[in-house]
Amino acid sequence: MLKSSLGAAAVALAAVYALVVVPAEGQMTTMINGSVYASYGILALSLALIWGYGGILSFGQAAFFGLGGYAYAIAALNLGNTWAALVIAVALAGASAAVLGYFMFWGRISDVYLGVITLTVSLILYRFLNQTAGDEWTIGSAPLGGFNGIPSTPILTLPGLPDEPLSPEQIYVLAMGALFVGYLACKLLVATHFGRVVVSIRENEMRAELLGYDARLYKLGLFTFAGALAGIGGVLFANCVFVSPNMFNLQTNGQLIIWVIVGGLGTLAGPVIGCFLLLMLATFLGTVHQGGGTNWFDPNLVLGVLLTLVVVALRKGLLPLAIAGFDAIAARRGQRGRLARAADPLVCEPQAE
Amino acid sequence: MDYIVIIVLQLAVTVANLALIAAGLAIVFGMMRVINFAHGEFLMLGGYAAIVSHRAGVNLWIAMFVVAPLVVGAVGAVLERLVIRRLYGRMIDTMLATWGISLALIGLVTVVFGNTVSGISPPLGSLEVGRYAIGRYELLLAVVCAALYGGGWLLLRRTSFGLIARGTMQNRTMAAALGVDPGRVYAVTFAAGAAVTGLAGALIAPIAGVVPTIGAAYIAKAFITVISGGAAIIAGTLSSATLLGSINTAFAFAFSPVLGEVALLAAAVILLRLLPQGITGRFFRKSL
């Protein structure tokens, strides 16, 4: 149990740093970037949950991120009440996941097809929203704006004070806070009976069925939860950037997969760490290329090569590697790291696939 | 009357378009069970190969029918050697690695050619049907597409290579025991799939133009067409291209081209719920 307390301590430290130290320093760029990272981090968390624990390979998880964002923007523009818009957006993202999940899980399509279908749905939305530039594409008082998205998205207000939008600092604290709360919620979820059944379905779906658990229902529940979670990420993104069709595109979905793989499939913290590290890398690469000329640090090129290398050469992400390293050290010190692992019924090995 | 003729021709063109962009993927996925996420980028490379070599003075038809397949086939062969070969049998890892390749190719082409649209205007002018017109070049695509699928059918059915390829795909171990080198069959199949994709990419380049990121516009349609088709690669891909192409055309005529595409993708999602094994999982089971 030493390891899980170490993990908890690390998460607590990160929370203190992100929620107390950074706001106290008051660096605006850090906080604005941090808000974007945190909203993406929640998206990464949602994929980490369904893929790493549920074995559901959603290549289009960003669809719910984008739907959440758009629903928030449209509802906020029409209603004026941003918190009601938030609730509507999260509910809509969850409901869309439920509908899509019904088609996929009741059709019993396999992993690979599921990946392609989810991605297709995300790309359908991308293509659809891209062409909504005209005036006829207006919902209530919200123009969809086509490729440009909805730059006029209202910012969340202080609860009860509809005329006081949150400052960027407050948005930062809200986004980071939501990321940590989301992480804890996922952590709790996988520790419940529901979470254990979900893991058992990933391990052996037929056996879970033969024990009386309807795998379709459990997967649907998990997928819906993750869809709503991604929706929260989308709402936060709408508050620190603005919504545009790019939230749904192939690049966003591809990056998301890379964060999860590089950070470590089968863990919750790993993909969030992967998300932050790679976004920092992308930001850094963006600033390296100021001199003009040929830019060999094209983010797509770097990320693409990185993903291929991790899959071919490493096969495990950063966090599982770090844990394995920790185990090796612990074992050398005579601690029985392996037994401690075995005693924890929720140890999640990455999928053997 | 003219209207009907033009709709039928337009339908043929849409179906041929789908079948063309899906062909290389059907070869690689149908025969090797490799999901190649870089398929869209192979199409993009085919387009660039044709346009760049044409601008360098190569005859347009040679650029499209010779240069593009050779270039993309070579790229495919190299990637098979470096990446795909290490991942056979690990379907999901292959998807992820090829997704990495996809991003890397987008990045690479952006670095070399810049993030701008290149294009050449479609040759051959247009065919007038009463008050309507359709590009002759687009009709040529339909003919090439038919020839490609006909040739593929003959290759698989009538040649010893086709027999060896089908045998290896059915049972790798057994083929190896009979003296076939499965590694070589896979390498050749992957390169052939890439070459066909390069050809398709070159053929649609005059219509659609090329940008480094254009692969994203094709990838979903190509996957959906192949997967909806099911196990039989030729009959399946053709029948799903026909079905999805018809839906696309109907919605495009009734509403707008983009809604046509949205309807196509949505129809595919519903189709997979109804026929999880694809069209040839239920119909035309004995076909190729």
Place this chain on the structure above:
Amino acid sequence: MTEALILEARGLTMRFGGVTAVDGVDLKVRPGELRCLIGPNGAGKSTFFKMLSGQLRPSAGDVVFKGISLVGLPASRIARLGIGIKTQVPSVFNGLTVAAGVTLAARRSLPPMLARARTDETLARIGIGRLRDRLVGELAHGQRQLVELAMVLAPQPDLVLLDEPAAGMTADEVSRLADLVVELTRSSAVIIVEHDMQFIRRIARDVTVFNCGRVLAEGPAGQVLADQRVKDVYLGKEAA
């Protein structure tokens, strides 16, 4: 219905393409009965089990369990009605510990505290209490058979289907398994597919012989095993 049956299969048939794996099988099982299915490989025994447990949907015929037709029900629903199956190849959760897997099975019908108690009880009953914190994937084949058995028995099903439970077990484990199966019939009906004739002789009361997807013979073990036709198709090979 004059006699109380827990399970009745009527004309149960399964065709795969042109092959008929199970061809019009009738089977009646009373509560608390212990029935052995024997027959050569490919006789359709495992396919028959898969139809009972909902893994396969029969091409024709009907199965009635406690008065409810099972045809078309999903496997999970059939399990909740009270049928537990140990499959031929052990189907277990390799990434979980023994205790976690068994608790999961018990937890379906019990609150957490009781499920934990049931887990301990079941593990003790099967004699694998010392394995409780091991990862299932690390265990030997015979041990994994026992883990699967524990998962099947933990929810206390009314009908237990055991497909070759003794395969890969040591002589010691086989003998304990035989005792366990006999004891099991106090609370459940048991249908068991097995090749090990020692095991069958030790536990069996009634035997049904499958051959080519049909029931060849049925009756008390001694009588059926003495039948010349049965010897021809099955025991002839075994005795050699």
